[in-house]
Amino acid sequence: MITAALSMLPNAPDPHAGVLEISDYQGDLRLDCEVLVVGSGPGGAIVAKELAEAGRDVVLLEEGPPLGKADFVQEAGESMQRTLREGGTRAARGNPITPTMQAIALGGGSLINSAICARPPAWIFDKWRRRTGIEGITREVLDPHFDRVEACLGVAPTPVEVQGERNHRFKLGCEALGMSCEPTWRNVQNCRGSAECFTGCRNGAKKSTDVTYVAAAIRAGARVYTSVRVERVLASGRRVTGIRGRIVEPFTWTPRGKVRVDAKLVVLAAGCVGTPVILLKSGIANSSGWVGRDLRFHPGLAVMAMFPEPIEPWKGATQGYHSVDYLKEGLKFEVLWSPPSVLATRLPGCGHAYQEHLLRYDRMAPFDVICAADDSSGSVRLRRGSHHPDLHWDFAQTDFEIMQKGLGILSDICWAAGAEAILPGLNGIPEVLRSRDEAELIRTRPLEPKDTITASNHAFCTTRMAKDPADGVVDEHGRCHDVDNLFIADTGIFAASSGVNPMLLCMALADRIALGIADRW
Amino acid sequence: MTHHHSTARLGSRPQALITAVADAFFPPAGPIPLSGSDAGILGYLERYLSRTEPLQRTMIRLLIAFIELGPLAFGPRRVPFTRLTQEERIRSLEGMFASRIYFRRVAFTSIRALMTMAYLANDEVALATGMVADLDPFDLREGS
DSSP states (O other): HHHHHHHSTTTTOOOTTTTBGGGGGSSSEEEEEEEEEEEOOOHHHHHHHHHHHHTTOOOEEEESOOOOGGGOOOSSSHHHHHBBGGGTOEEEEESOOOOOOBBSSTTGGGSSSSBBOOOOHHHHHHHHHHOOOOOSHHHHHHHHHHHHHHHHHHEEEGGGGGHHHHHHHHHHHHTTTTOOEEEEEESBOOOOOOEEEEEEEESSSOEEEETTHHHHHHHHEEEEOOOOEEEEEEEETTEEEEEEEEEOOTTTTOEEEEEEEEEEEEOOOOOHHHHHHHHHHHTTTTTOOTTTTTEEOOOEEEEEHHHHHHHHTTTSSOOOEOOOOOGTTTEEEEOOOOOOOHGGGGGGTHHHHHHHHHHTTTEEEEEEEEEEOOOOOOEEOTTTTTTSSEEEEEEOHHHHHHHHHHHHHHHHHHHHHHHHHOOOOOSSSSSOOHHHHHHHHHHSSOGGGGGGGGGGEEEEEEEEEOGGGGGGOOOTTTTBSSOOEEEEEEEEGSSSSSOSHHHHHHHEEEHHHHHHHHHHH | OOSOOOOOOHHHHHHHHHOOOOHHHHHHTTSSSSSSTTHHHHHHHHHHHHHHHHHHHHHHHHHHHHHHHHHHHHHHHSOOOOGGGGHHHEEEEEEHHHHHSSSHHHHHHHHHHHHHHHTSSHHHHHHTTOOOOOOOOTOOSOOO
8 A cells, every 4th residue: 555655656766666677687697595486476476575574585586577657558569569478469279269368577467457356256166165175265264365465455446437438338238237237346546547457557557566566575675586587497306496597588588698596485476377387397296287287268258339429438447347247157247448459359341341340439338258167178288499388278168158148148238238239249140230139149149169259368277276186286275286395376276267357366365375385484 | 678589571572462451451542541551551560570479470471371372262363362453352351251261260350450450550540540548538637
């Protein structure tokens, strides 16, 4: 809270003060520490801060550079190339090909997500227990950790004055159907509704981990090194001894000097995709065979609601409202804004007709649905000759039928909100649907996953927690079953879908893991 | 911070293809008067490619090659894309969009996404659509 307040002052201190960058390094890096944390996103930053404040000698490594307000660009192509792995082109093979974006910057995903902080309902953890036998993770156990994280980040509901007409129309549509619709709770302060969450908030309103937890970790004595790619965890028997890696140039990712860090304890939080890559390359922590298996997504689809009058959808909080009424059926409904060229993937055609659609953006609102996809899974594997992973994920037909039901509800929301047309972006469905009756095709026409443009930036379960070491990679405290002093603290440890946006749950788990390490190590 | 993997320019044939595709997606004298080539799509894509890692750069070049060679298999006339008329080029792309073959639809979505990023990066185009960045759209900043 103090950091957030200070950052709002004129001539506010640099929120990245003390963070080491590539220009600070003279040749190779050789370090030693008590606790090494890999990754500065919603998992790693929390662990680094809590353990530094507990008096441990902490080093935090981050592969990406620190990016501040002056570094954010709104042009979609350059933004993605700066902030996202593989320049935003990463995708999982399968049915369908599923784009999935992971950040590469100080703050990780928290830098360029829509800042939604949502607590999963209690029954989500019943699912976790049924899947992998985990009994100690419940809402009751996690609530104090949610409280701590929310207090540190200043999480609060999106205020009405920054919602804008796009968000209001979504709310109108939900409520007209008798669906609940509430403001999203977000880790932002003084949001002005510029809708730039996905390209970086140039107002500095987003309280991502780089300006909160990382800054607090440094104040508590942690050493933070950016532009460091961890390639191998070094181990001897059941104990890790450190890591080996490379210094990498920002944006070109060209390897430069070598990195060696010796540590007494290592916490991997390189993300659901990054952590299994490190473990697979290192050949450790995988006697169960579950490292990189069971990749889970929340596949998402959007439709464009077209209104008779301009609504200027680029104004307003990126995702200001959501409806969780159908969570138990595996569906969550949202409204969003994204760079227009990204949203345009769902518009039809080319030529003058496509230009006409671009001119009508001022009357469009993208409403989206995400699906728990409990029957769908995939994998993270090494890609020969590359530090990038080979991802695979298939959308199970049972889950896709749930998604199609969700699209039908989304269509209902559009019409109830006053839309005069819907652009569904589905193969086999007319490009423009001009009435509610015509839009019933969304429900009734047999569709398959390849008829959609599906994406998922929520990814988890690739190093899942399980009671039985044969059934997962870590225990409920994030500790690897095979390795005494190796922990994982990112969304890879989820045992199943979080049902809602995963960031807050990742942070709460990381908080619990960190406090457990401080207690027992 | 510099951000270039490669300073190599595209050869004349890829340049001609990109220009042809750009003007098929965004023809001149349309509802947005600026054509794709007038909006500087070629220059944008060259800069974009210079910042792209080698594997992705190869994939994009393969995508462009697929566009060029596609009409030989799928029409509307069995010649490379750059030898089609403007109207035929648009039909070729529309054929990809509506294809029963999933990979052709994916290729269409991918190339159009690249082209659209480039087109909307042009200030004049952005102004025409009204989508201009506003850090304080509701005038909430003190003193505004």
